[in-house]
Amino acid sequence: MMVRMAATRDGYGDALLELGGNQRVVVLEADLGKSTKSLHFRKQFPQRTISCGIGEQNMFLVGAGLAASGYIPFASTFAIFTERGFEQMRNGIARPNLAVHVCGSHGGTHTGTDGSSAQSIEDLAIYRTLPNVTVLHPCDDVSTKILTKQLVHLNSPSYTRTARNKSPVLYDGREDEIEIGKGVIHRDGNDAAIIACGILVSEALQAAQELSLEGIEVTVIDMHTIKPLDEALVLDVAKKCGKIVTAEDHSIIGGLGGAVSEYLIENYPVPMKRIGVADRFGESGESEEMLNLLGLSAPFIAEAVRKLLNS
Amino acid sequence: MSSIAELEEVARKCRVRIVDMVYNAQAGHPGGSLSEIDILVALYGTTLRVDPKNPSWEDRDRFILSKGHASPGMYAILAEHGFIQEHDLTSYRVLGGKCQGHVDAKWCPGVDFSAGSLGMGLSFGMGSALAARLDGSQRQAYVMLGDGEIQEGSVWEAAMAAVHHELGNLNVILDCNGIQNDDFCDEQMRMFDIPKKWEAFGWNVKIIDGHNMSEILEGLEFLKNSNQKPNILIARTVKGKGVSYMENNPSFHGAAPNDEQYALAMKELGVA
Numbered sequence: 413m414m415v416r417m418a419a420t421r422d423g424y425g426d427a428l429l430e431l432g433g434n435q436r437v438v439v440l441e442a443d444l445g446k447s448t449k450s451l452h453f454r455k456q457f458p459q460r461t462i463s464c465g466i467g468e469q470n471m472f473l474v475g476a477g478l479a480a481s482g483y484i485p486f487a488s489t490f491a492i493f494t495e496r497g498f499e500q501m502r503n504g505i506a507r508p509n510l511a512v513h514v515c516g517s518h519g520g521t522h523t524g525t526d527g528s529s530a531q532s533i534e535d536l537a538i539y540r541t542l543p544n545v546t547v548l549h550p551c552d553d554v555s556t557k558i559l560t561k562q563l564v565h566l567n568s569p570s571y572t573r574t575a576r577n578k579s580p581v582l583y584d585g586r587e588d589e590i591e592i593g594k595g596v597i598h599r600d601g602n603d604a605a606i607i608a609c610g611i612l613v614s615e616a617l618q619a620a621q622e623l624s625l626e627g628i629e630v631t632v633i634d635m636h637t638i639k640p641l642d643e644a645l646v647l648d649v650a651k652k653c654g655k656i657v658t659a660e661d662h663s664i665i666g667g668l669g670g671a672v673s674e675y676l677i678e679n680y681p682v683p684m685k686r687i688g689v690a691d692r693f694g695e696s697g698e699s700e701e702m703l704n705l706l707g708l709s710a711p712f713i714a715e716a717v718r719k720l721l722n723s
Numbered sequence: 724m725s726s727i728a729e730l731e732e733v734a735r736k737c738r739v740r741i742v743d744m745v746y747n748a749q750a751g752h753p754g755g756s757l758s759e760i761d762i763l764v765a766l767y768g769t770t771l772r773v774d775p776k777n778p779s780w781e782d783r784d785r786f787i788l789s790k791g792h793a794s795p796g797m798y799a800i801l802a803e804h805g806f807i808q809e810h811d812l813t814s815y816r817v818l819g820g821k822c823q824g825h826v827d828a829k830w831c832p833g834v835d836f837s838a839g840s841l842g843m844g845l846s847f848g849m850g851s852a853l854a855a856r857l858d859g860s861q862r863q864a865y866v867m868l869g870d871g872e873i874q875e876g877s878v879w880e881a882a883m884a885a886v887h888h889e890l891g892n893l894n895v896i897l898d899c900n901g902i903q904n905d906d907f908c909d910e911q912m913r914m915f916d917i918p919k920k921w922e923a924f925g926w927n928v929k930i931i932d933g934h935n936m937s938e939i940l941e942g943l944e945f946l947k948n949s950n951q952k953p954n955i956l957i958a959r960t961v962k963g964k965g966v967s968y969m970e971n972n973p974s975f976h977g978a979a980p981n982d983e984q985y986a987l988a989m990k991e992l993g994v995a
């Protein structure tokens with residue numbers, strides 16, 4: 413079977429376009445609309461598209477002002493450059509709980525040859541520390557589109573990470589299963605559970621297939637919402653499988669692995685391994701090369717499961 | 724000191740290297756590399772006190788490519804002066820390569836500032852200039868900024884602070900090619916009278932044609948004035964200069980030529 417490949421940033425662009433009918437939706441750009449894919453909205457709704465130039469800090473607080481006047485702003489730039497506006501996000505958006513929706517595209521090391529300055533591997537961690545902020549990191553274009561469209565009903569701020577490069581589409585025909593705050597089970601097994609997000613969901617599925625040939629059956633979960641974490645689902649699989657691997661194209665510090673382990677350590681401690689970038693910066697390389705260099709691809713996930721089972 | 728004709732020939736060779744790098748990688752930023760290169764050639768060829776044999780010489784002048792995406796331009800001139808070898812240029816955007824996608828001091832000798840995030844280099848340059856003064860050294864700091872880049876607020880924090888601290892040893896070269904990532908600057912964020920803005924902040928300002936070698940040399944001479952104000956050369960340039968279809972074309976901010984376009988570029992740049 414041919415797997416459809418698509419980039420999550422395209423799902424974001426499609427969602428904005430469909431949201432355009434809502435007169436309260438406004439789009440903010442910081443000279444990266446071609447890249448984050450807000451350009452489609454700009455073409456269709458130029459009056460409601462606001463260019464902020466290369467000025468991310470200003471863009472965030474312009475969003476806050478719009479939100480406080482009843483608009484629903486979607487502001488996007490590269491994930492890494494959203495980080496420049498972190499304090500604006502903290503004090504100007506999260507603290508007053510204004511529904512500004514930030515999208516950081518080109519997230520993670522998967523973004524590739526631009527190199528370490530462009531590879532955000534801390535975005536999920538930092539935004540997760542902010543009260544009121546929902547943090548999303550979808551794995552395919554279908555779920556990105558649906559989750560982005562759901563954001564308009566959220567009366568609080570959000571951060572969504574998308575990716576530059578294509579990855580396998582997993583939700584064609586499964587659109588109904590996607591809901592902010594609800595992890596999705598993609599494969600069932602009792603020996604261990606892999607909880608993944610973003611680009612690594614399909615890597616986790618590949619790892620599961622590989623393990624199955626060895627008689628090891630694992631559950632695979634797409635945890636597209638990092639915050640609020642689907643704690644009920646985490647608890648369920650912890651009880652059922654007893655062993656958990658998390659997988660993300662992000663630092664092992666503070667992201668999905670951090671969220672899952674923080675929850676489990678106080679509620680149902682089980683042996684765990686976190687697949688992620690091991691406290692280092694990336695470098696220039698193709699997406700696949702980066703996943704291999706940093707130990708994030710399917711073979712590394714499978715190996716982490718084996719190690720857990722043997723320990 | 725090289726003659727103008729010699730500098731122009733170096734610039735031509737550097738343009739070939741730039742197009743080669745971006746073509747080989749099938750990615751990267753040719754436009755802003757081609758607009759800055761004549762200035763880099765003059766700066767390295769006549770003014771900058773650096774030593775390729777000892778790239779981390781403590782008392783060297785500092786050059787900060789703040790618009791770090793225009794790295795092919797910098798790699799081209801670093802190869803010309805022997806900081807890196809000609810064959811290192813094939814490592815542009817390649818795993819483990821000296822020539823990372825954005826200039827990175829950790830990977831490439833001769834790079835003073837790891838860039839890639841716009842709006843950071845002027846502050847770093849100010850720190851370098853302050854350090855020179857504390858050391859009692861005459862060394863200079865040169866910072867290359869893009870015209871889209873100066874939309875970042877942090878640039879103006881540094882522009883104000885450098886005047887407050889009377890840093891006459893801090894020098895900016897602004898590559899005014901009129902284009903940023905998505906489009907022409909005038910579509911994204913009109914900046915109106917750029918020279919007036921810097922003058923109002925208290926800088927010594929000179930406007931030059933960034934592709935006219937004798938004007939560039941005059942400009943570099945202007946930077947040597949010894950009053951207490953920081954200096955800026957505002958260089959009027961053409962994005963993509965030297966390759967017809969890239970010139971003044973926003974699509975070649977961050978795109979590589981295909982085979983046919985590559986052949987045409989080589990022809991235009993005098994490669995048989």
Ligand SMILES: Cc1ncc(C[n+]2csc(CCOP(=O)(O)OP(=O)(O)O)c2C)c(N)n1
Pocket residue numbers: 442443444466493496752754755756758790792793839840841842868869870871872873898900902903904962976
């Ligand atoms: C803080 C930050 N925001 C956004 C970007 C993405 N980006 C890379 S190059 C560029 C346009 C830069 O335009 P300009 O400074 O005029 O450079 P040039 O025309 O010389 O290439 C943008 C927006 C970035 N590198 N850093």
Ligand SMILES: [Mg+2]
Pocket residue numbers: 755869870871898899900901902903
């Ligand atoms: Mg420009």
